[in-house]
Amino acid sequence: MSYFLTGKTGPWEIVVGLEVHAQVISRSKLFSGAATEFGAEPNSQVSFVDAGFPGMLPVLNRECVAQAVRTGLGLNAKINLVSRFDRKNYFYADLPQGYQISQFEHPIIGTGAIDIELDSGEIRTIGITRLHLEQDAGKSMHDQHPDKSLIDLNRSGVALMEIVSEPDMRSPEEAGAYLRKLRMILRYLGTCDGNMDEGSMRADVNVSVRKAGEAFRTRCEVKNVNSIRFVMQAIEAEALRQIDVWEAGAIVQQETRLFDPARGETRSMRSKEDAHDYRYFPEPDLLPLVLDQAWIEALRAELPELPDAKRARLIRDYGLTPYESAIFVQEQATADFFETVAQGRDAKQVANWMLGDFFAGLNRTGKTIETSPVSADDLGALLDLMTDATINGKIAKEVLEIMVDTGEKPAAIVESRGLRQVTDTGAIDAAIDQVIAANPDKLGEYQSGKEKLFGFFVGQVMKAMQGKGNPALVNAALKAKIG
Ligand code: ADP
Numbered sequence: 001m002s003y004f005l006t007g008k009t010g011p012w013e014i015v016v017g018l019e020v021h022a023q024v025i026s027r028s029k030l031f032s033g034a035a036t037e038f039g040a041e042p043n044s045q046v047s048f049v050d051a052g053f054p055g056m057l058p059v060l061n062r063e064c065v066a067q068a069v070r071t072g073l074g075l076n077a078k079i080n081l082v083s084r085f086d087r088k089n090y091f092y093a094d095l096p097q098g099y100q101i102s103q104f105e106h107p108i109i110g111t112g113a114i115d116i117e118l119d120s121g122e123i124r125t126i127g128i129t130r131l132h133l134e135q136d137a138g139k140s141m142h143d144q145h146p147d148k149s150l151i152d153l154n155r156s157g158v159a160l161m162e163i164v165s166e167p168d169m170r171s172p173e174e175a176g177a178y179l180r181k182l183r184m185i186l187r188y189l190g191t192c193d194g195n196m197d198e199g200s201m202r203a204d205v206n207v208s209v210r211k212a213g214e215a216f217r218t219r220c221e222v223k224n225v226n227s228i229r230f231v232m233q234a235i236e237a238e239a240l241r242q243i244d245v246w247e248a249g250a251i252v253q254q255e256t257r258l259f260d261p262a263r264g265e266t267r268s269m270r271s272k273e274d275a276h277d278y279r280y281f282p283e284p285d286l287l288p289l290v291l292d293q294a295w296i297e298a299l300r301a302e303l304p305e306l307p308d309a310k311r312a313r314l315i316r317d318y319g320l321t322p323y324e325s326a327i328f329v330q331e332q333a334t335a336d337f338f339e340t341v342a343q344g345r346d347a348k349q350v351a352n353w354m355l356g357d358f359f360a361g362l363n364r365t366g367k368t369i370e371t372s373p374v375s376a377d378d379l380g381a382l383l384d385l386m387t388d389a390t391i392n393g394k395i396a397k398e399v400l401e402i403m404v405d406t407g408e409k410p411a412a413i414v415e416s417r418g419l420r421q422v423t424d425t426g427a428i429d430a431a432i433d434q435v436i437a438a439n440p441d442k443l444g445e446y447q448s449g450k451e452k453l454f455g456f457f458v459g460q461v462m463k464a465m466q467g468k469g470n471p472a473l474v475n476a477a478l479k480a481k482i483g
């Protein structure tokens with residue numbers, strides 16, 4: 001399905017390529033032993049290397065390299081056995097070294113691809129150009145002191161993966177789907193937590209527009225967008241701006257821009273810098289990075305099942321629909337929960353209960369699968385009580401609500417509140433007699449042909465039994481009594 005924006009001169013196509021900075025999950029930094037924990041006291045996790053002290057030497061962190069390789073494998077990408085670090089020189093107050101150690105010409109990971117699914121169900125493959133390792137800078141804080149800016153170097157030297165896509169996306173929706181899919185893969189791999197609000201994943205958004213069938217036109221790069229919604233808004237705003245420029249007969253200048261979410265517009269930050277502006281050169285303090293194929297294979301063998309494979313398996317093994325499986329694989333913990341409950345039970349029923357009342361209960365109480373007061377075993381036990389006819393479906397919903405609120409076990413709730421299903425035909429008959437006696441007019445109407453009223457009688461009898469009647473027995477007994 002195509003997505004076009006319409007200007008004075010007709011439809012325009014959007015072209016988007018994303019550069020995602022993903023913070024590597026690792027206890028220590030890319031080139032030093034300092035800790036990486038989020039939210040620590042400012043400047044409490046800074047080694048001499050991170051502070052750019054003269055004469056300090058970087059030492060490459062093996063775990064960060066392993067994380068980059070795992071990510072490359074998860075993105076179906078080429079792992080380069082030889083890569084190299086380069087110095088990217090620039091001055092900034094939060095960059096004490098005066099350069100960033102990055103990878104330029106020879107990144108650790110080459111081309112790959114990920115599949116995204118659009119709302120229409122259409123699958124599109126988005127190319128990955130490369131992934132390279134680099135160190136993050138510190139953070140300037142301009143809101144802590146009336147007339148000074150302060151610098152926190154805790155982030156200085158933390159490992160980042162820069163994941164560059166091909167200019168393969170054609171709409172805000174595709175960019176959103178790409179970011180969600182990428183984040184999901186990184187989380188499954190355990191290589192980045194993907195928390196955009198903590199800054200551990202941020203995107204530079206490259207946007208251009210063109211007429212159908214044309215070659216690419218000049219792009220602008222919107223820097224450091226920190227939520228998926230803002231990325232989508234920034235693309236739309238920037239594309240509309242460029243369309244106006246082209247349609248006014250002017251030329252879009254390649255530049256770096258910022259997105260202002262409050263105004264919903266991008267504005268110019270600086271003219272585009274090129275590689276030569278950074279005076280890249282091979283980092284003299286580090287040897288080329290040479291990987292061993294056997295080590296890569298060992299990492300590959302330990303990869304978890306990734307979202308696409310898991311989804312296909314849930315459909316195949318449990319008969320789930322594409323929609324159900326897509327929801328369960330969004331978080332590994334949700335899929336695990338489902339599979340635990342589904343063991344030895346009716347998987348379709350498990351899916352219905354999870355997607356319906358269980359998720360509704362978690363939503364209502366602001367809980368997630370991880371913080372759920374109801375364990376997979378508890379939910380399974382509840383379904384078992386229904387299967388063995390201890391309770392009926394309507395009561396099960398009530399029990400589940402109590403479970404979500406209190407964390408009590410289902411059997412205990414059923415016993416303590418007397419919710420067992422009534423299968424005693426004497427009790428059912430008594431309730432029926434009572435309802436018939438109270439509704440002689442309705443009975444007359446029913447018997448003179450208003451068959452719809454049968455449902456009314458079932459409802460009244462269940463109500464008289466506080467919802468605990470066995471529905472099949474109530475139906476049968478009622479049929480026998482009133483025909
Ligand atoms: P740089 O390092 O200067 O930012 P790259 O060649 O690494 O340049 O490309 C950066 C990003 O720009 C990539 O994600 C790429 O897909 C995207 N891109 C390249 N050309 C275009 C274009 N014409 N329109 C939109 N995005 C583009």
Ligand code: MG
Pocket residue numbers: 019204221
């Ligand atoms: Mg760039």
